[in-house]
Amino acid sequence: MxxxxxxxxxxxxxxxxxxxxxxxxxxxxxxxxxxxxxxxxxxxxxxxxxxxxxxxxxxxxxxxxxxxxxxxxxxxxxxxxxxxxxxxxxxxxxxxxxxxxxxxxxxxxxxxxxxxxxxxxxxxxxxxxxxxxxxxxxxxxxxxxxxxxxxxxxxxxxxxxxxxxxxxxxxxxxxxxxxxKGKKDLTGKRVLISAGGTREFLDPVRFIGNPSTGKMGLALATAALHRGASVTLVHAPINGEIPLGVKTVGVMSAAEMQKAMLEHFSSADLIIMSAAVADVKPANYAREKLPKKALPSSLDLAFVPDIVAELGNLKQPHQKLVGFAAQTGDIVTPALEKLQRKKLDAIAANPIDKLNSGFASENNQAILLDSQGRQVEIPPCSKLEMAHLLYDFVQELG
The missing domain is CATH 3.40.50.1950 (Flavin prenyltransferase-like)
Structure with a gap:
């Protein structure tokens, strides 16, 4: 105890x-x-x-x-x-x-x-x-x-x-x-974290989004700060208090998040992409609210930038890039594919179809995987505890 x-x-x-x-x-x-x-x-x-x-x-x-x-x-x-x-x-x-x-x-x-x-x-x-x-x-x-x-x-x-x-x-x-136990093993390190769910608007009041609240990203920022890091949090809309001492950049869309991440990427030692970034956006944006009768019966979509893949291509030898894969069913296979395709150093595969886990929950669980073949299972725990376990895992990356 x-x-x-x-x-x-x-x-x-x-x-x-x-x-x-x-x-x-x-x-x-x-x-x-x-x-x-x-x-x-x-x-x-x-x-x-x-x-x-x-x-x-x-x-x-x-x-x-x-x-x-x-x-x-x-x-x-x-x-x-x-x-x-x-x-x-x-x-x-x-x-x-x-x-x-x-x-x-x-x-x-x-x-x-x-x-x-x-x-x-x-x-x-x-x-x-x-x-x-x-x-x-x-x-x-x-x-x-x-x-x-x-x-x-x-x-x-x-x-x-x-x-x-x-x-x-x-x-x-x-x-x-x-x-x-009081160790500050991230002292002198600059940690860049993305968090929250991006929103892609059809008009000023309607958007394509997801249920992310950014709580995992906030936990990652909190844990990094407590371990001595200098922390920058690029966040879409989130639900929670940002810890005092964390530098923040607020964004809304995937394009805005891409711009902010690229601006801060070169100075970061560790980058963690925990944001739930939209995959697609409405192909056309209406500057004024569309009346109900003017809403299209089918929506033309366009792909948004793949931020993680872009950062993977830009990554320098001294940098470590960690991603998240929110999955249902088999969580390991798609996470491994994402790890390799996007040139990540590690990835957290977390199930969103489990009770009291994933989006909007206070708790989470995951399987951590790295590019060297390691796999570590994190049983259900608080998101702050999972953040610390992820940092423990990252500290052992080759």
Missing amino acids: AKVLIGIGGGIAAYKVCEVVSALAKLGVEVKVILTAAACEFITPLTLATLSRNPAFTDRDFWQAKHGRPLHIELGEWANVFVIAPLTANSLAKLAHGFADNLLTNTVLASTCPILLAPAMNTDMWEQLTVQRNWQQVFADPRYHSVGPGAGVLACDRIGSGRMAEPSEIIAHIKSLLHT
């Missing part, structure tokens, strides 16, 4: 951490919580103990000899991932300089697992030179990872940066750290 230790600092954003604790517990993760003295002014240990199904610890527990071993040692050795949210300016300064004057900071020094920091503070506080210096200094230790802060309306009514990352972002990063 995965073990996540969450340290809560003294800030109004502490209430958001309840959602993180509750969601992790429901996923079967074992969660334990440390509250600083200031955190107890905003939220009670009883609340966190109830949500986590474990005792919630405070400095009062730290200074009492009621545990068999020192509590900070026990908790530090126990955790697979350590999260500090909200991270206050005070706690950040202690981390940057190695101070250990409470249970939270002592446990940090007694731990060896990855630590995820989710800062939250007033904009002026966050932008102080000393705070920014401490923020940069703490990442000299590769154990530290960050999520946020974002920008928006703060509790002080200020609009600006310093807002703690949303619970969904924190949970996604925790899941990534549990998989990678």
Whole structure:
């Protein structure tokens, strides 16, 4: 069972951490919580103990000899991932300089697992030179990872940066750290990803499209970002939040996606085509909405550019190109044919006729194949987990 230790600092954003604790517990993760003295002014240990199904610890527990071993040692050795949210300016300064004057900071020094920091503070506080210096200094230790802060309306009514990352972002990063154990094996790599379903319009309101929501592409972008990559996401219409830190290019049609992918292709080290690109488009486009009586009884179609094949022809030796093949029935045979014909380094063949898999689902499954003949089956899992498994597979490409 995965073990996540969450340290809560003294800030109004502490209430958001309840959602993180509750969601992790429901996923079967074992969660334990440390509250600083200031955190107890905003939220009670009883609340966190109830949500986590474990005792919630405070400095009062730290200074009492009621545990068999020192509590900070026990908790530090126990955790697979350590999260500090909200991270206050005070706690950040202690981390940057190695101070250990409470249970939270002592446990940090007694731990060896990855630590995820989710800062939250007033904009002026966050932008102080000393705070920014401490923020940069703490990442000299590769154990530290960050999520946020974002920008928006703060509790002080200020609009600006310093807002703690949303619970969904924190949970996604925790899941990534549990998989990678903190490794950033894509650091220095530039990853280019396509996502979403392109639309080919007959008139301003009617189009040929597909059910893709772009969730797989978003998961790929999230996983790459968490593994240290610089990520560019070229996306048709999608359904989901784009992670902070991902460069985005919005498109609609296959031609627009082709143009955007070609513009960014030469600078990318790894290219993943997860978009569901239309194969055909209406041969004629009406600039004004066609009345129902004017709709053609048969539709003349034209083929759209084959983006993956074009990129395969342009690929340089240092680049890796990965495709997706959404299939029904036999998924391996057509995927292998696509892999070879389009000069891909690897392909993910995923069934779209399986329950809770493929388009619009939160989960997916696939068979990964590469040009060297490897085949790895990914059983049903979350799309974020599948993204990480795909990156693990790609890292082993020759």
